[in-house]
Amino acid sequence: MKEEKQLKVSAIKNGTVIDHIPASNLFKVIEILALSHCKNQITFGNNLESKKLGSKAIIKIADRFFADDEVNRIALVAPQAKLNIIKNYNVIEKRTVEIPDEIHSIAKCMNPMCVTNHQAIPTKFKVISRQEVTLQCAYCEKITDQERLVILSGIR
Amino acid sequence: MKSLVSITDFSKQDILSVLEHAANFEKDSRQRLLQGKVVATLFFEPSTRTRLSFETAINRLGGRVIGFSDANNTSMAKGETLKDTIMMVANYADLIVMRHPLEGAARYASEISRIPIINAGDGANQHPTQTLLDLYSIKKTQGKLDDLNIAMVGDLKYGRTVHSLLQAMSLFRTSFTFIAPPELAMPGEYKNLLAKKKLQYSEHLDLEGSINDADIIYMTRVQRERFLDPMEYEKVKQLYVLRNSMLSNTRPNVKILHPLPRVNEINIDVDSNPKAYYFQQAGNGVFARMAAICHLLNL
Numbered sequence: 001m002k003e004e005k006q007l008k009v010s011a012i013k014n015g016t017v018i019d020h021i022p023a024s025n026l027f028k029v030i031e032i033l034a035l036s037h038c039k040n041q042i043t044f045g046n047n048l049e050s051k052k053l054g055s056k057a058i059i060k061i062a063d064r065f066f067a068d069d070e071v072n073r074i075a076l077v078a079p080q081a082k083l084n085i086i087k088n089y090n091v092i093e094k095r096t097v098e099i100p101d102e103i104h105s106i107a108k109c110m111n112p113m114c115v116t117n118h119q120a121i122p123t124k125f126k127v128i129s130r131q132e133v134t135l136q137c138a139y140c141e142k143i144t145d146q147e148r149l150v151i152l153s154g155i156r
Numbered sequence: 157m158k159s160l161v162s163i164t165d166f167s168k169q170d171i172l173s174v175l176e177h178a179a180n181f182e183k184d185s186r187q188r189l190l191q192g193k194v195v196a197t198l199f200f201e202p203s204t205r206t207r208l209s210f211e212t213a214i215n216r217l218g219g220r221v222i223g224f225s226d227a228n229n230t231s232m233a234k235g236e237t238l239k240d241t242i243m244m245v246a247n248y249a250d251l252i253v254m255r256h257p258l259e260g261a262a263r264y265a266s267e268i269s270r271i272p273i274i275n276a277g278d279g280a281n282q283h284p285t286q287t288l289l290d291l292y293s294i295k296k297t298q299g300k301l302d303d304l305n306i307a308m309v310g311d312l313k314y315g316r317t318v319h320s321l322l323q324a325m326s327l328f329r330t331s332f333t334f335i336a337p338p339e340l341a342m343p344g345e346y347k348n349l350l351a352k353k354k355l356q357y358s359e360h361l362d363l364e365g366s367i368n369d370a371d372i373i374y375m376t377r378v379q380r381e382r383f384l385d386p387m388e389y390e391k392v393k394q395l396y397v398l399r400n401s402m403l404s405n406t407r408p409n410v411k412i413l414h415p416l417p418r419v420n421e422i423n424i425d426v427d428s429n430p431k432a433y434y435f436q437q438a439g440n441g442v443f444a445r446m447a448a449i450c451h452l453l454n455l
Contacts, residue, residue: 113279115260119238139260140281141162 010043015062017084018074023047025077026057028151032073032106033066040064052080068098073106075099076133077151099130107135110148114140123152158452159266159273163284163320168327170451171291177447178292178440181216185443189455190219196249197223198241199276200232201257205416205438206276206285210253213445222249239268246271251453272452280316286415287320289444290374293437294325297411298371301325307333307370309363310396310421312342315376317415322346332357335366337392340382363396368405373398375414375434377421393420400425413437 021029026046035042041062050056065085074081075097085093105122116123116139125135125144133146160166166174181187195214199207207225214221222245224230232241238256242265245252252269254262255276262275262282277283295301306325308318312334322332322342326349334342334357341359350357360366367373378396383389397420398412411433414422418434426432 109260111259113257113259115238115256115258115264115278118258119264121239121264137260139263140258140279142259 010060011089012041012043012060012062012086013089015040015060015064015086016066017086018059018061018071018078019056019082019084020050020052020080021057021059021074021078022053022080023055023057026059028077029057029059029074029081032077032151033070035059035061038064068095069100071095072098072100073103076103076106076149079133099127099133101127102138103127103135106151107144108150108152109137109140109142110144110150111137111140111142114142116140157270157272159262159269159275160284160448160452161262161266161273161275161278162282163287163324165284166324171288171324171327174288174444174447174451175292175295177450178288178443179296181443181446182440185216185446188218189450190214190217190453193219193250193453194248195219195221195449196245196252197221197225197276198245198252198254198256199223199225200227200238200261201255201277202226203255203277206255206283206441209438209441210274210276210285210445213442213449216442217446217449219449223253238265242269242273251449253449274448274452280314282320283316284320285441285445285448286317287324288448289437289441290317290321290413290415291324292440292444293411293413293433294372296440297433298409302329304328304371305331305333305369306372306374307335307367308342308374308376309335309367309398310376310378311340311382312336312376313340314379314382318342318374318376319346321374323349326350326353326355330355333366333370334359335361335363335396337361337378337395339388339392340378361395363398364402365405367402367410369407370410371407373406373410373412375412375418375421377419397421397423398426399423400429403429403431406431 023046044059046057047055081097083095084091103125109116124138128134128136135144211221246269251272253274253276256278259279259281262278266273312318378393380389410431414434
């Protein structure tokens with residue numbers, strides 16, 4: 001069974017494997033990590049079976065390693081994501097993602113009257129709660145909760 | 157460099173210092189501390205009362221005013237961004253007072269400006285100099301800010317003035333009496349703030365009788381658009397009208413405040429009662445704003 005899975009997305013020699021991404025958010029993760037501009041070899045699989053998530057996505061990026069603050073940016077859309085750091089076909093480190101204290105340029109403020117929804121101003125939120133994701137806009141001070149959370153498209 | 161965007165930008169020390177200076181300005185309003193300085197008043201949204209109060213404050217301090225009171229006559233109408241307007245004006249003036257219809261506009265301006273910003277209202281968000289003048293009115297009429305009971309009446313859910321006043325008064329030993337219909341009750345986050353600071357509060361549905369222990373009665377307007385059911389609004393609006401007869405058992409020192417404009421929530425028969433203070437309260441705005449401007453410019 002394990003071997004069959006391996007075949008679905010080919011193994012990498014060195015790099016990072018991001019596993020347990022919710023299938024519906026694969027493209028958001030690609031966008032947040034700006035992988036569409038990345039020249040490295042990237043393979044991804046979507047709608048793979050997952051006991052935890054029902055269906056999941058996985059991304060393998062050859063010869064690329066992420067800093068914590070870089071990868072924590074995906075925590076809003078893939079809170080259960082696991083990173084496997086691969087060296088010479090072996091997993092040498094496993095990491096989880098953590099929602100940072102501040103979220104920049106990823107989420108949209110739910111307040112239609114917020115200045116960030118009318119002018120070209122990057123959004124900025126303070127994280128009020130991590131359990132049930134609750135964000136407070138640094139500008140209009142309104143709360144954006146999990147239910148009203150919208151990830152911006154066109155993230156740089 | 158400090159700005160005043162939200163009342164929480166000021167510490168207790170800042171607030172006390174501003175109130176002390178406001179009292180000095182009231183005693184002697186001919187202190188030309190702004191001589192040679194230029195203050196920009198940028199009113200992207202019209203507001204006669206607030207703008208005139210700020211411009212009076214600047215003029216009394218000997219400063220010069222530049223600015224606009226209607227964004228339609230400016231380059232904004234040509235599509236200039238808020239950023240560009242602020243960057244440009246920051247080259248001309250020593251301080252910017254701004255009102256903007258979008259929420260968070262003043263916070264953003266304070267991030268990009270190299271001179272202090274005073275928020276004179278950003279949509280329904282913050283209006284911190286209103287809170288300073290409320291605090292000044294409380295201190296002036298009660299002689300202190302500690303050990304007071306503040307009754308807040310009307311729309312406690314959406315009213316930004318009551319939220320800011322609660323945040324500021326929570327820096328002192330204050331107890332609160334909230335009087336509002338269930339639809340417009342004080343939000344949990346503010347009650348949690350009081351609980352965290354071990355400050356007492358009580359909640360009531362009826363206005364009559366609930367105000368007898370108050371030192372300050374802070375009235376707000378119950379707005380029709382807050383109700384889904386128009387019948388409910390009609391029912392509720394009569395319940396939160398302060399009448400002169402309700403004041404007979406209130407404390408002798410009590411003062412009635414209102415951020416104005418009022419509609420019908422304070423009956424005109426209250427106006428002649430010495431406990432009514434809302435018109436003097438508005439007048440205090442000039443002194444509070446003089447003090448806030450000087451505080452931000454370290455004068």
